[in-house]
Amino acid sequence: MRKLFAFASALILNLVVALTARAQGPVNITVTQIDQSRFPQVDVYxxxxxxxxxxxxxxxxxxxxLTQNGKPVNLxxxxxAGEQGAVNTVLVIDHSGSMARSDKMAGAKQAASNFVNLMRPGDKAALIQFDTDIETLQPLTGDKNALVAAIQKIAPRGNTALYDALAQGGKxxxxxxxxxxxxxxTDGMDNASKLNRDAAVKQAEQGSYTIYxxxxxxxxxxxxxxxxxxxxxxxDLASASMGTYAYTPDASQLSAxxxxxxxxxxxxYKLTYLSPDPLRDGLRREIVVTAPGASQTQAAYNPGGLIPEIAPQWSSWALFLIALLLLLALFFAPTGLRLAAARFSPNRVAVTSRPSRVKLTSAAESTSGTSRPTRVKVGKKTSGAAHDMPWDE
Known part of the structure; x- marks a missing residue:
């Protein structure tokens, strides 16, 4: 009865969602970020x-x-929507000399200030300006007044180090x-970064954040x-990080x-699951998210790890001791073999003690004192055991 009720509830829920989607037109769902900072727990936005x-x-x-590598996973x-938690944003603004033209700098500052004023309680933002150099005007903070004050300090000068600015933001x-x-x-192309284009795109792909x-x-x-x-x-920078690119020729459109x-x-929306592949093995995981009446979306992530991990039920101390014992066995094996060979060798030499010498004299001879005493060697042979060298472990 419970299974029937659950099935009916799911059917009704899917029907309602499908009718809602049809009423408002096609729904497009997109994965915007995969947070693996608490892997094997994975948060998909x-x-x-x-x-x-x-x-x-x-x-x-x-x-x-949601599926991972083609297999369904339980959320x-x-x-x-809107209950996914705090949002952390880094605002990166080009303030090269060309931004002084056509009110571009003024439009960028106004748009950034408006964005800050839309922040909710718990949200944070940081501000970075870039020309030839990269400068952090305000670290991550929820203080809107501090952020707006920092934005107003931006003034155009210099060249464009776009790639380095994004790398600094990712930190x-x-x-x-x-x-x-x-x-x-930005209003121009990079001409001053230490990073090149390929390195910047690769860093965007590997970062657990979205670039717009x-x-x-x-x-x-x-x-x-x-x-x-x-x-x-x-x-390329936006696509590599699951973000989007937008263009406007007019600075007045930036705020929108x-x-x-x-x-x-x-x-x-935030979907949370435990990865069925819980080891940081350096392998790519493909995920697909679907919903009734909506397009499906797919993305991928790599949990990292150059050396495959061992299953978590083995404690790290147990693995360390096993490895240590194996190394010791390999180290001392040659010495042990030599000692064993010496113990059973047929050419072993017995060590004997030196025989003692005893003087025997008859009673007559001892009284007369004229006869030369007879000296007899009495030897007692004692066999000595082979002396093995002690093994100093």
Whole structure:
């Protein structure tokens, strides 16, 4: 009876979701971040949007299904839209000399300030500006006033070290759990970083955070151009980290883009599960998320680990002792073999003690004192055991 009731409830729930999705049009779901900071627990952040890229907030978290490497996994937790917890964001702003033109700098500062004012209690943000050099104006904080004050200090100068700025932003998330995002705005291509393009894209792919890139102003004229936005790079950086790329030629549109990102990030769903492959073996895990009436989305992650781990039921001390005993056995095995061979060798030499000498004299001779005493050697043979050298362990 209980199974029948559960089946009926699930059927009704899926029907309601499907009808809701049909009423509001097709629903697009996208994995935006995979947080493996507490692996084998994995948190998957999912964005659900309609055709106009507005967040779909009315999906029940129970309708989501997830597979890892083709096998269904049970969700240990799932949150509704907007209940996924605090969001940590690093705002990375290009303040190279070209940002002084066409009010681009003023538009970027206004958009960043508006984003900060949309932060919810518990949300945090940091601010990084970049030209030739990278400078952190404000570390991660929930203090909106401090963030807005730091934003107002930005002034255009220098060249564009985009890749290094993103690398610096990623460092803030090395010990941070939860939803993590970098929003970067730039009006040009990188011409001052120590990192190259491939290294920056690889770092974006391996980082447990999302990069949203925004191109502002004129696009690059073509291959070999040294001015304008390199859209291919900005797309690659965003795609590698499950983010998105947006473009606007007008700085007045930046605030709308920042606001849209804020609303989307704050209204994501969070799906939590325990990985059925719990070892950090350096192997890639493919995950697929589906929901009734919505498109499916797939992503992948690698838990890291250059050397495959041993199953967790073995304690680290037990493994250490086993390894130590094996090493000792290998080290002393040659010595033990030599001692055994010496013990059973047929050419062993017995060590005997030196015989004692005893003087025997008759009574007559002892009284007369004239006869020379007869000296007799009496020897007692004592066999000595072979002396093995002690084994100093």
């Amino acid at each position: 999912v964005s659900a949007t309609d055709a106009a890229r507005n967040p779909v907030r009315n999906l029940s978290p129970d309708v989501f299904r 240990t937790a799932a949150t509704r 803030y998330f090395e010990t941070t759990e939860g939803r993590k995002a970098i929003i970067v705005v 890139t925004i191109g502002l102003g004129n696009k690059a004229a073509g291959f070999g151009s040294q001015e304008g936005i390199d859209e291919a790079v900005l797309r 883009l920042y606001e849209q990102l804020s609303v989307l990030i704050q209204n994501e």
